[in-house]
Amino acid sequence: MVLIKIESLSQKELEHIAVQEGVSDAASMTREELIETLKDIYEDERDDEYSGGEDNIQRRFVTWLTDYRGDGSEITSLPGVEELPELYAETSIHVLMKNATWLYCYWSIAPLEAEKLSQEHGSFSLLLHVSVSENGQTIDSYDISIGNDDVEWNINVNSSRGEARVDLVAECADGKRITLCHSRPVTLVSCYWLNHRDEISSNEGLLKRELGLLTNREGSLLVSETVKNIAQIIREEGVI
Amino acid sequence: MGTKASVNLILHAHLPYVRHLEYPKFLEEDWLFESLCETYIPLLRMLEKLADEGVCYRLSICFSPTLCTMLTDGPLQERFLGYLSSRIELGEKEVERCRKEDNGCLEMAQRYLDNYLSCQDCYEANGRNILNGFIRLQERGIIELIATAATHCYLPLYKDYESAVKAQIEIGIKSHISFFHSAPKGFWLPECGYYPGLEKILGEYGVRWCQIPAHSIITARNKILSAGYQPVRLYDSAIAGFPRDWSITNLVWSDTTGYPCDPDYREFYRDIGYDLDMDYIRPYIHEPDVRVFTGYKYLAITGSDECKRLYDPAAAAKKVALHADNFLYHLRRKTLSLCAETSTDPVLNLCFDAELFGHRWYEGIDFLRLVLTGGVREERIEFTTPSHILASGSALERAELNECSWGRGGYSDSWLDSQNSWIYRHIHQAIERMEELAERFPAQKSLRCRFLNQAAREVLLAMASDWPYILHDKTSVIYAEKRLRNHLGSFNVVYANMCKNSVHTEWLVRAEKRNAIFPDIDYNLFHPTEKEKTAD
Numbered sequence: 001m002v003l004i005k006i007e008s009l010s011q012k013e014l015e016h017i018a019v020q021e022g023v024s025d026a027a028s029m030t031r032e033e034l035i036e037t038l039k040d041i042y043e044d045e046r047d048d049e050y051s052g053g054e055d056n057i058q059r060r061f062v063t064w065l066t067d068y069r070g071d072g073s074e075i076t077s078l079p080g081v082e083e084l085p086e087l088y089a090e091t092s093i094h095v096l097m098k099n100a101t102w103l104y105c106y107w108s109i110a111p112l113e114a115e116k117l118s119q120e121h122g123s124f125s126l127l128l129h130v131s132v133s134e135n136g137q138t139i140d141s142y143d144i145s146i147g148n149d150d151v152e153w154n155i156n157v158n159s160s161r162g163e164a165r166v167d168l169v170a171e172c173a174d175g176k177r178i179t180l181c182h183s184r185p186v187t188l189v190s191c192y193w194l195n196h197r198d199e200i201s202s203n204e205g206l207l208k209r210e211l212g213l214l215t216n217r218e219g220s221l222l223v224s225e226t227v228k229n230i231a232q233i234i235r236e237e238g239v240i
Numbered sequence: 241m242g243t244k245a246s247v248n249l250i251l252h253a254h255l256p257y258v259r260h261l262e263y264p265k266f267l268e269e270d271w272l273f274e275s276l277c278e279t280y281i282p283l284l285r286m287l288e289k290l291a292d293e294g295v296c297y298r299l300s301i302c303f304s305p306t307l308c309t310m311l312t313d314g315p316l317q318e319r320f321l322g323y324l325s326s327r328i329e330l331g332e333k334e335v336e337r338c339r340k341e342d343n344g345c346l347e348m349a350q351r352y353l354d355n356y357l358s359c360q361d362c363y364e365a366n367g368r369n370i371l372n373g374f375i376r377l378q379e380r381g382i383i384e385l386i387a388t389a390a391t392h393c394y395l396p397l398y399k400d401y402e403s404a405v406k407a408q409i410e411i412g413i414k415s416h417i418s419f420f421h422s423a424p425k426g427f428w429l430p431e432c433g434y435y436p437g438l439e440k441i442l443g444e445y446g447v448r449w450c451q452i453p454a455h456s457i458i459t460a461r462n463k464i465l466s467a468g469y470q471p472v473r474l475y476d477s478a479i480a481g482f483p484r485d486w487s488i489t490n491l492v493w494s495d496t497t498g499y500p501c502d503p504d505y506r507e508f509y510r511d512i513g514y515d516l517d518m519d520y521i522r523p524y525i526h527e528p529d530v531r532v533f534t535g536y537k538y539l540a541i542t543g544s545d546e547c548k549r550l551y552d553p554a555a556a557a558k559k560v561a562l563h564a565d566n567f568l569y570h571l572r573r574k575t576l577s578l579c580a581e582t583s584t585d586p587v588l589n590l591c592f593d594a595e596l597f598g599h600r601w602y603e604g605i606d607f608l609r610l611v612l613t614g615g616v617r618e619e620r621i622e623f624t625t626p627s628h629i630l631a632s633g634s635a636l637e638r639a640e641l642n643e644c645s646w647g648r649g650g651y652s653d654s655w656l657d658s659q660n661s662w663i664y665r666h667i668h669q670a671i672e673r674m675e676e677l678a679e680r681f682p683a684q685k686s687l688r689c690r691f692l693n694q695a696a697r698e699v700l701l702a703m704a705s706d707w708p709y710i711l712h713d714k715t716s717v718i719y720a721e722k723r724l725r726n727h728l729g730s731f732n733v734v735y736a737n738m739c740k741n742s743v744h745t746e747w748l749v750r751a752e753k754r755n756a757i758f759p760d761i762d763y764n765l766f767h768p769t770e771k772e773k774t775a776d
Contacts, residue, residue: 075260075722075723077730078733078747078750078751078754079744079750080744080747081729081730081732081733082729082732083729084666084725084728087665088665094400094664096397096652096656097643097651097652098651098653098656099651099652099653100651106665108665152661152662184400187642189459189642189643189651190461190642192460192463193458193459196463199463205581209467209469209581209582210457210458210464210468211458212467212487212577213454213457213458213467213468213469213483213485213486213487214458214486215487216491217487217491218497222454222455222486222490223648223649224455224459224650224651226459227455227650230458
């Protein structure tokens, strides 16, 4: 799991993540304590990754990358090339699938639109409204509070089916919610074996062959959260 | 009960487009020169030798369009010859030095020198374009050359931009036809990056097969009875997906437990470019006194600490023979097990970065030779190609895969993390603006057409998977970031000027000279289809 800008997460989301990471007293912790605790957890994960632990089995030889030792000054720009802007003057939100449980989204609000919103409704705060639907039916939805200066977020999704959509919403002082823009839907990872646990025990041979594609000679499985979850269920079912 | 396994060995050769003619020497161009000397040329010579000896083998190779462009680029070809001359001159000095010092390195110094000399001969014999040699091998029916995306773009993170994905695929295939004079049946998905719907686009361009990640089968949306040991049909398309066998591949691929980690093998990181006196090595490194690999390496991996023993080529030769045997043993054992369990002959797909062999793993080319020659003697293994397997016409099981890749974790984490996520805001914006330009200014002629075509080149170059991966891997971060900002900033020059109905000719002339890739590009490729517009 990779977390971007942990300091920018809301208290609510920090608590949610901490609970998922097995922190039992998350609800009683301050924001600072939550950040420190989560940083420790992720630092440990990172240490494992680079110390030859289980995660490392999947690292491949990077064959052509030699360290660049210049300072970049020799790669000159062509005439007329300017620095990239931080943001673009348009209102839009984009969502990308990072992995089976995390989405990454970035957005921008056109300055004119923000100004208009302030003029018409006074102060406002922003939130991300996440909705997961399947065959047109909403199966989950929730809000994530964000700061007005935030421009990107990592969103945890727990659904193993359907598609997710994220709306950028302004919540005005008068209580009105205005959807500023919405993302395109993102199809979530849906895994047959995770959705058909009842069939695991009757498919021992098949699962054994499928896992055989992913197991190295030391007996370690390819690193993938979804594969790990399937292996866990197989173990729980006492199949292999 | 099955009887024999078909083994698809698929090598993928790729380097990002690095060409800085504005400087007499540019450090990152060494990526190409080192790969040529240590992988591409030795690989070609080995494959030709086996074919001439009548060894009956088959394999598939992908050369990316950016790599092909550099391999056929006149100025880079000249520079490579200069690089070879410099390495030969150093080799002659090294042979003399090692003889005088009697330091136990003479045999290897002579071997490296001989290799550079024979590389030079082979390079000239192929008209300075080694792709010619691979074309001949394809014409003899020995290898299958396959295509990939134009700039090796990691496609799942662009799935909302169908015009850009189509441009990557179409230019990738057109480039392949231009370099190899034949239409490819196979398409290497960069980083094994797949998303549902990609198969439809591939089908539109006549592609018949692609490789898919190992875990895509067990994590699929439907139950796949062939369990990853047969090609599958991707959704309702006619595209066959060949699942990579991670368990066998990992015997080589892993940088902690793979064969290349053996202590007897040559140490990649200990090079005289770093170890010898500056005064001696100065003419062969980069200015000002930037130490680099020279290719002359005399130590064995030995262990993880600083203390290394001298490389012993005889010990390494024995070890590589053992490892090739062990590799074939694992293939044989897996085949026997699968044949006993199922009624069909299994298909095993082994996908590797080509540059691992020879460049990173010095003994890797020998390993491939021994595996291919040993494979001929195996009764239950046949090295073949996906197109040969598909030619049998067997019905394929339908597979509904999720979005996936061969990156760590199996999804997009490597190309979308805290180090590189910022790039997508800018690249997506550039694609949207490129679509806007294609829509507002269709079928332009002359200068405006060149201006828009160069804009399309800059967008495609920004989309390369190499930049986010370098940012993720923290290797050549400054270079990758500079390149990205230059391509995107260059695109913005065109966008800003076209919005004013003008052409920045000075920029255009210099940009065309700097990024001389995809000569037949047509910016109209970025014109969004009606369907895409409706999706918005």
